[in-house]
Amino acid sequence: MKLVKFGLGAAAMALIATGANAQGGPTLNTVKERGTLLCTGHDGSYLGFAEVDDKGAWTGLDIDLCRAVATAILGDPAKATVIPISWAQRWPALQSGEVDLVVKASGATLSRDAELGLQFSLSYYLGTTKIMAHKSLGLSSLADADGGTICIPAGTTQQQQIASYTQKLGITLEPVIIEKTEELEQAYFSGRCDLYTQWGPVLAIARAAKGNVDEHDILPDVLALEPEVIVMRSGDDNWIDIANWTLSALWFAEQEGIDSENVDEIKADPPSPEIAKFLGVNPGMGTPLGLSDDWAYNVIKQMGNYAEIFDRNLGEGSPYKMDREMTALWKDGGVLYPYLID
Amino acid sequence: MNTLANSAAVAPPGRVRMLRKRYFPTPLQGVVSVVSAGLLLLISWKLLDWAFLSAVFGAEGSAAECRAAGGACWSVIANRWRIIFFGLYPHAEQWRSALACVAVVAMIVLSCVPSFWRPWRLAAVWIIGTAVYYILMKGGILGLRYVGEEQWGGLALTLFIFVATCLIGFPLSIVLALLRRSELPVISRGTGLLIDAVRSLPLLAILFAFAVVVPFMLPGWMQTGKLYRVVFGAGLFFAAYQAEIIRGGLQGVPRGQEEAAMALGIGYWHRVGKILLPQAMRNALPATINQFVIGFKETSLVIVVGFFEILASGNAAYGTGEWTFAYREVYAFIALIYFVFTYSLSRYGAYLERRMAISSR
Numbered sequence: 007m008k009l010v011k012f013g014l015g016a017a018a019m020a021l022i023a024t025g026a027n028a029q030g031g032p033t034l035n036t037v038k039e040r041g042t043l044l045c046t047g048h049d050g051s052y053l054g055f056a057e058v059d060d061k062g063a064w065t066g067l068d069i070d071l072c073r074a075v076a077t078a079i080l081g082d083p084a085k086a087t088v089i090p091i092s093w094a095q096r097w098p099a100l101q102s103g104e105v106d107l108v109v110k111a112s113g114a115t116l117s118r119d120a121e122l123g124l125q126f127s128l129s130y131y132l133g134t135t136k137i138m139a140h141k142s143l144g145l146s147s148l149a150d151a152d153g154g155t156i157c158i159p160a161g162t163t164q165q166q167q168i169a170s171y172t173q174k175l176g177i178t179l180e181p182v183i184i185e186k187t188e189e190l191e192q193a194y195f196s197g198r199c200d201l202y203t204q205w206g207p208v209l210a211i212a213r214a215a216k217g218n219v220d221e222h223d224i225l226p227d228v229l230a231l232e233p234e235v236i237v238m239r240s241g242d243d244n245w246i247d248i249a250n251w252t253l254s255a256l257w258f259a260e261q262e263g264i265d266s267e268n269v270d271e272i273k274a275d276p277p278s279p280e281i282a283k284f285l286g287v288n289p290g291m292g293t294p295l296g297l298s299d300d301w302a303y304n305v306i307k308q309m310g311n312y313a314e315i316f317d318r319n320l321g322e323g324s325p326y327k328m329d330r331e332m333t334a335l336w337k338d339g340g341v342l343y344p345y346l347i348d
Numbered sequence: 349m350n351t352l353a354n355s356a357a358v359a360p361p362g363r364v365r366m367l368r369k370r371y372f373p374t375p376l377q378g379v380v381s382v383v384s385a386g387l388l389l390l391i392s393w394k395l396l397d398w399a400f401l402s403a404v405f406g407a408e409g410s411a412a413e414c415r416a417a418g419g420a421c422w423s424v425i426a427n428r429w430r431i432i433f434f435g436l437y438p439h440a441e442q443w444r445s446a447l448a449c450v451a452v453v454a455m456i457v458l459s460c461v462p463s464f465w466r467p468w469r470l471a472a473v474w475i476i477g478t479a480v481y482y483i484l485m486k487g488g489i490l491g492l493r494y495v496g497e498e499q500w501g502g503l504a505l506t507l508f509i510f511v512a513t514c515l516i517g518f519p520l521s522i523v524l525a526l527l528r529r530s531e532l533p534v535i536s537r538g539t540g541l542l543i544d545a546v547r548s549l550p551l552l553a554i555l556f557a558f559a560v561v562v563p564f565m566l567p568g569w570m571q572t573g574k575l576y577r578v579v580f581g582a583g584l585f586f587a588a589y590q591a592e593i594i595r596g597g598l599q600g601v602p603r604g605q606e607e608a609a610m611a612l613g614i615g616y617w618h619r620v621g622k623i624l625l626p627q628a629m630r631n632a633l634p635a636t637i638n639q640f641v642i643g644f645k646e647t648s649l650v651i652v653v654g655f656f657e658i659l660a661s662g663n664a665a666y667g668t669g670e671w672t673f674a675y676r677e678v679y680a681f682i683a684l685i686y687f688v689f690t691y692s693l694s695r696y697g698a699y700l701e702r703r704m705a706i707s708s709r
Contacts, residue, residue, distance in 0.1 A: 047436075047498075049651050050660045051667025058431055058664040061439035062501075089498045090436070091654040098560040099654075104574065188675050215672040325669025 030296025031244030037079055037106055044105045045072035046096060047088040053211045054320045054328075055111050064088045067319040068109040071130060071236065071253070074309045075107065078252045078301045083308050097122055100239060107249065113232040125240045127249040129233035132332040132341060134206040135167050137225045138213060143200055148227045152177040157199035160185040164203050167229040191216075203229065207320065207328065214326045231332075247295055251345070255302040258284060258344035259311035261335055266310040273303060280347045291347070312342070399680075411670050424674035425681050428665040432681065435501015435656040435664075441493060445504045448484040451477055452507045460696055462703070474515060481508065497575045501656030503685065509579055509647045509657065514640065516583030521590035526620065528595055546588035551649055554581045559653035578650055582643075590639050597632030598624060630704045637697030641690045658682055 030038070037043050047064055048056040056066040069088060076086035091099050096108050101123070111133070112118075114126045137156070139145045148171070156179045158165055165183070172179050182199050184190040191212050194202035202209065213222050236249045259265065262281060264272050269285070276282035283291050286300030293299065309315060316330060317323045334340025372378035402419025409423030425432070434445040455477025458464055464473060485504065488494035500508070527539040546554070558581030559574050601624055609619045629636070648659045656664070662682045666675045 047654075048664075049654045049656070050663030053667060053669065053672065057668045058436065059668070060427060060430070062431055062434060062436050062442075063439070064436070087496065087498060088436075089654070090501075090656045090660070092652050094556075094652060095560060095654050102560070102563045104563070211669070211672075215669060 031242040033106055033238070033242045033245040034079065034248060034296050041080065042085050042087045043072065043076040043079060043107075045069070045076070045086050045088045046099070046105050046108050046110045047090040048110070049090050049092040052111060053215075054207060054324065054326055065319065067131070067315065068111060070309060070315045070319060072107065072109045074256060074305050074315070075236075075249060075252045077305045077308050078248065078255070078297060081298070081301070081304050096237075097124070100124070100237065106238075107245075108237040110237075111234055112237055114235045118237065123240045124237050125246055127236035127238070127246060128253050129235050130253055130333075130342075131207075131234040133232045133234055134332070135164055135203065135229040135232070136206045136209055137227055137229070138194070138202045138204070138209050139223050139225055140197070140200060141221050141223050145223065145225060148172075148201075148225055149175050149177060151179065151201060153180075154200035155180040155182055155198070156201040156203060157182045157184060157190050157194045158203055159183075159187065159190055163230070164205070168203050171227070171229045201225075205232070207326075210328050211326045214328075244296060248297070251295060252305065253312075254344040255284070255305055256309075256312035256315065257335060257342050258347065259302075259306045260313045261337065261344055264306055264311060265314055266307055269303060269306045284347055411673070414674065420677050420680075421674045422677060424666060424671045424677050428671065428678075429681075431502065431665040432658065432661050432678070432685075433502045434504060435661040436499045437501060437504070438493070438495060438499065441487070441495060444484045444487070444492065444495075445500075445502070448481045449504050449507055451480040451484065452511055455481075456511070478511070478515065481511075497573050500575070502661040503658050505656060506647050506658040509582065509650060509655075510644050512579040513582040513586050513643055513647070516580060517586030517590060517643070520583065520587035521594055522625070524587055524591035525594035525598060528591065529598065543588045543591055546584055547592075551582070551585050551646060552652060554585050555649060555653055557581070574653070575655070578653060578655070582646070582650075586639070586643050590636065593632045593635045593639060594628060596635070597628035597630070600631040601627045633700055633704065634697065637694060637700075641693050644690055644693065645686065658685065 046056075047069070051057040052066070052068075054066060055068040056064060059065050069086075072088070073083040073086045077083045079085075089099075089105055091105065091110070093110075096105075096110055096112065097118070099105050100108050111131075113133070114129065118124050119126065137148055139151065143151075143154075145151055156168065158168060158181050160183045165181075168179070168181070179201070182193060184193055187208070190202070190204075193199055195216060202212075204212070209224060213219055213224070216222070236253075238245050238249060259269075262284075264281070264285075272281065273285045273287060276285060276287050279288065282288045285303045285306075286292070286298075289299050291297075291299050292301045295301075298304075310318075312335075316333070320326050320328045321330070330338070330340060332341050334342065336343045371381040398419050400419075402417050403422055404414045404417045404419065405422050405426070407423060407426040409421065409426070411421075414421035414423060430439070430442060433449070434442045437445045455473055458473045458477075459470055464470055483489065484492070485500055485508070486495060486497075524539055524543060528536050528543065530536045530539070555578055558577045562577055563574075605623055605627075606619060609623050614623075647657055650657055651660045659682060662678045666672060666678045
């Protein structure tokens with residue numbers, strides 16, 4: 007794999023270039039100089055995460071998170087330039103500097119971390135592999151489905167996951183393996199398969215888009231968990247700090263009940279010293295990261311907190327009406343938590 | 349069918365006999381005819397019903413209305429056609445993208461008109477056409493807002509990739525074909541090797557290499573936008589195939605003509621430009637038109653390196669919570685656009701063949 011070697015070369019160069027500059031790393035300086043942040047889009051649309059609205063503008067959870075990073079650095083979500091990128095192209099594009107970060111429903115894996123020379127932010131979404139079944143079958147879990155047919159997307163990790171999971175349960179399923187998502191969903195909804203396994207959000211979105219949510223059950227079995235992360239080139243510590251603190255700011259605001267509506271009110275009269283620092287009333291929030299002190303205020307004011315972002319792209323404010331499930335704050339039974347502001 | 353109808357008007361019994369002879373010569377063949385006709389009718393009826401009778405038209409049609417109707421949901425096109433045509437281009441500036449499309453189509457049409465077939469006129473048409481397209485799309489001067497290539501998309505981008513591929517590929521193919529006929533073995537063999545090497549690689553691999561690998565190898569000052577690298581790769585691929593087509597055409601020109609020209613002391617450029625190439629192009633015309641049609645359809649492959657050409661735009665057009673179910677309609681619409689372009693190209697090819705047949709008489 008030549009690409010890997012090239013990638014490692016580029017990563018090694020980036021490593022050498024990282025100086026002792028406490029005031030922002032090389033990527034941050036490049037972005038500030040350029041005046042825009044280069045984000046990943048999609049070659050088409052990936053429902054809920056990167057889609058195109060009627061006016062040709064990008065929307066979606068991944069897009070909004072990238073805009074939040076752009077707002078933290080440059081103070082304006084419009085300063086994010088979204089570059090259409092295919093799945094296969096995302097790592098070479100990152101390594102060649104065509105994009106500054108990859109926010110593209112990408113999981114943290116060993117090979118990406120250790121072989122491709124990449125580094126990850128905190129996980130912003132926990133995607134589970136799940137199974138949908140026709141309600142008329144009356145299944146309560148996958149163990150009841152012995153001998154059934156299951157639609158599986160070709161060439162994905164779901165293929166292995168379903169194989170090992172059924173082995174563990176001691177049941178056999180007849181697989182129907184199809185490459186293209188539209189065909190796969192057509193096969194399931196037309197009744198050719200009893201079951202349909204897929205990455206959780208795609209499954210929920212397919213069910214919602216079909217319009218008859220009540221006719222299909224998503225079984226409680228969880229085959230696997232994929233933590234989705236923001237991916238960056240290794241070697242720029244400041245850059246990973248910025249990604250993590252942007253996410254952290256979105257979660258901190260949600261935890262403290264600060265949203266885009268009330269942020270001005272709270273900034274005028276901050277209830278605690280942490281919040282005063284968070285919103286830039288007291289100094290110290292931005293300088294160590296190489297950002298302005300009111301960067302978190304800008305992000306919350308213009309993009310909203312994590313609940314608002316999730317809601318308009320995947321949750322109640324979207325056509326998909328998805329639950330937060332594990333992608334909720336710790337105090338709501340989820341696994342997300344902000345770092346402490348001291 | 350026309351002649352059949354005409355003869356029928358004159359002599360009805362003849363038509364009956366002809367019908368019987370053609371479709372019902374034996375009972376078995378009669379059954380096959382009836383069943384086939386029935387199937388054809390059924391399919392046409394279903395298609396007609398789906399596409400028109402039970403279909404929902406107009407921008408007001410909602411997703412729920414479409415599901416209830418059971419037919420095609422053309423509302424998705426009415427609501428999302430701008431994405432299919434212009435991709436991610438900023439909404440307020442889409443008139444520029446539309447004008448740019450018109451400029452490219454006008455350029456293609458003009459260069460198809462025989463009275464423009466003088467080197468200078470052709471060059472002028474293409475340079476002006478490309479410049480108009482480029483200025484309109486990119487902006488940044490004449491008070492037009494700057495729009496980066498990452499926002500180009502839809503039909504406008506597909507047309508650009510096609511035209512730029514031909515613009516690079518066609519002249520290059522002539523050069524390659526002539527070099528391959530060179531009497532210096534180093535040049536002819538080297539060119540042959542290059543052509544065969546490019547032809548032995550799939551276009552996907554070439555596009556991926558130019559989009560992804562090349563930036564790691566080129567020095568900084570040679571870095572260009574991804575779009576231009578990919579277009580160059582596609583142009584090279586086009587040229588390798590087209591060069592062989594032209595070489596085939598050149599081989600069809602009798603050897604004696606070139607020898608006669610040499611005996612008369614006509615120089616190389618006149619020999620090639622006035623005697624060999626015009627005849628070679630005529631021989632190679634059907635295959636050349638074929639190559640252009642293939643080239644147009646192959647533009648859709650750039651989707652793998654993340655360009656928002658018309659197929660990716662179509663994917664984005666139905667790829668939103670409201671319209672995911674309506675992918676058939678979007679693909680049918682895109683197929684129609686492809687059809688309009690490729691069918692015009694092949695009709696134009698047929699016209700050219702007729703015209704050249706006249707001049708050879």
